[in-house]
């Protein structure tokens with residue numbers, strides 16, 4: 378059987394890409410292996426761990442549960458796009474750093490993408506809401522408390538700097 | 541690459557999708573939210589020769605309100621969660637949706653994919669049975685309706701023929717003075733239920749039950765309709781005796797198989813506890829709705 382290939386155009390962090398991909402290539406593998414954006418991590422490839430979470434048209438999704446060909450015409454955001462071009466961390470990244478929200482860092486890209494979208498929609502979350510929002514991202518290291526602290530601090534910092 | 545090779549087609553219309561399905565039958569799978577199909581393909585438990593992507597078919601997504609609430613098969617969980625009119629008219633969803641997986645998965649997963657997948661531990665098949673939903677099935681050759689109680693035939697098995705698509709789910713609006721409640725026990729937030737229970741209680745003007753619907757998930761090969769077992773409630777106001785009698789009848793009516801997380805006895809026990817709690821809550825909500 379000839380490989381089934383498709384021409385796709387996607388925008389990732391504002392940059393447009395055109396590639397020819399095999400239909401069975403997962404979006405997570407496309408980002409990592411084709412675009413060499415290896416910041417998106419892959420843990421379980423069955424939707425459970427959340428390491429591969431990216432934003433599809435602004436909403437967090439599992440990139441391991443989508444085919445690259447399905448992303449045709451869509452806008453993606455990944456961890457590589459969070460810091461500014463000059464390297465300044467986003468408020469959520471900064472808070473994770475300051476509150477020791479990561480140890481090995483494996484889960485971190487997925488958590489940052491999930492929570493960046495969450496805090497945009499919920500600028501004043503309760504701790505309970507933050508925990509609920511984090512429920513789809515597993516972390517083997519931190520025990521979550523520092524991540525929750527970081528998110529509460531990030532929300533506050535973002536509110537303080539909002540116009 | 542994880543999935544086995546397949547031919548991918550993005551359907552350009554419903555007719556296109558149905559024609560392809562008629563042509564390829566069981567060799568082809570519709571791709572909706574992909575939140576069950578893609579994991580199965582990643583493990584090569586599913587190896588469809590043709591994947592028909594229906595995500596571009598906007599006509600399959602959306603909620604039409606009215607005496608019958610019509611939900612397009614491609615309506616995603618996140619769209620259901622955000623539609624307050626829908627949550628008011630189908631309140632079991634307000635209770636159940638937060639239990640389905642995680643926000644990221646609810647951004648993709650669809651009602652039609654969920655019901656077609658027919659996981660016996662899933663919440664929504666039990667909701668569809670409790671709410672007496674009708675499934676609208678379409679093929680290139682025609683269209684038919686199937687009651688939820690007939691749609692679910694076994695674990696991961698439905699009444700969908702090889703050339704059919706579930707296009708819409710119809711939920712009759714609840715009668716006045718009705719209250720609904722869904723509850724479940726799972727090991728962690730977002731996991732499939734060890735046991736879950738959906739009930740709708742309708743009261744007369746004096747607060748006595750005139751009708752009860754009750755279905756369980758996670759305790760059988762299909763969602764289990766235990767409305768008959770709950771019938772001792774009919775004629776009674778909210779009181780311990782009839783509720784305990786109904787719970788005992790529900791425990792006796794189900795045949796859970798047990799699994800790695802729970803023995804059959806434990807599942808049966810949970811069903812009884814959930815029945816009492818959910819029925820009480822449904823009575824209260826019905827009284828408040830009056």
Ligand SMILES: Cc1cc2nc3c(=O)[nH]c(=O)nc-3n(C[C@H](O)[C@H](O)[C@H](O)COP(=O)(O)OP(=O)(O)OC[C@H]3O[C@@H](n4cnc5c(N)ncnc54)[C@H](O)[C@@H]3O)c2cc1C
Nearest residue numbers: 424570572573574575576577641649650653654656662706
């Ligand atoms: C980590 C994780 C946790 C989860 N937890 C839960 C949970 O707690 N409760 C729960 O209910 N679910 C859970 N799910 C499953 C999730 O709800 C899926 O979204 C759902 O089971 C399938 O819907 P889908 O739209 O993603 O369908 P898909 O994965 O696209 O399709 C599923 C199946 O249905 C077929 N299909 C899809 N649409 C149609 C249609 N319109 N007509 C006919 N056939 C169709 C497909 O061909 C496929 O065989 C979980 C998933 C993950 C990854």
Ligand code: FES
Nearest residue numbers: 420421422427441
């Ligand atoms: S790699 Fe996608 S959820 Fe684990």
Ligand code: FES
Nearest residue numbers: 480482516517518
């Ligand atoms: S920091 Fe190691 S998994 Fe979260």
